[in-house]
Amino acid sequence: MLLEKDKFGRVKEHMLDYQVIAMIVLLGPKMQYIQNIVQDNVKRIMSEQLHNPSAALSHQKTKADFFMTKPTFVASCSVFGPKKIGLIVRVASVTTESVYKFLRQQLAPLEPMIGVPPYR
Structure with missing residues (x-):
């Protein structure tokens, strides 16, 4: 998710419809399989x-009065990290349910590893 300010408009406008933002950090050699x-x-x-795209995109009107898929x-x-020991996962969505899923x-x-499902 590269949000270059000048290329695609302001970050605020680009992220306007996304209501849920998540970042997950998986770190360590025991996490390599999951990473x-x-x-x-x-x-x-x-x-x-x-x-x-029809399965996962919505239409957003831009300033130029044409439709782009988002x-x-x-x-x-x-x-x-050294030896690529960590992974950062970034998620943005319009619904909480899709992020939970x-x-x-x-x-x-x-x-x-932890004995219980992380999300029930």
Whole structure:
């Protein structure tokens, strides 16, 4: 989610419809398996949106009076640290439910480590 100020307008305008913002940090060697799963899932989810935009996009009118498609849910991730030991996942959505669903699905593999499902 790169929000260059001059290229796409003001950040405030670009993020206006997104009501939920989340950032998840997965850090450490024990989390590597989950980091890989989350990265693959984010790539798949966002790729599906690009190939089938009608399933996940809404129409927003721009200042130029033409319609652009804007996803109702976006996610991205970046590795960080020495030996790429950490992963930052960023999520923006128009609904709380879609973020909860995403978190529940992505963090489900944590259950064996912590003994309970992270999101019930």
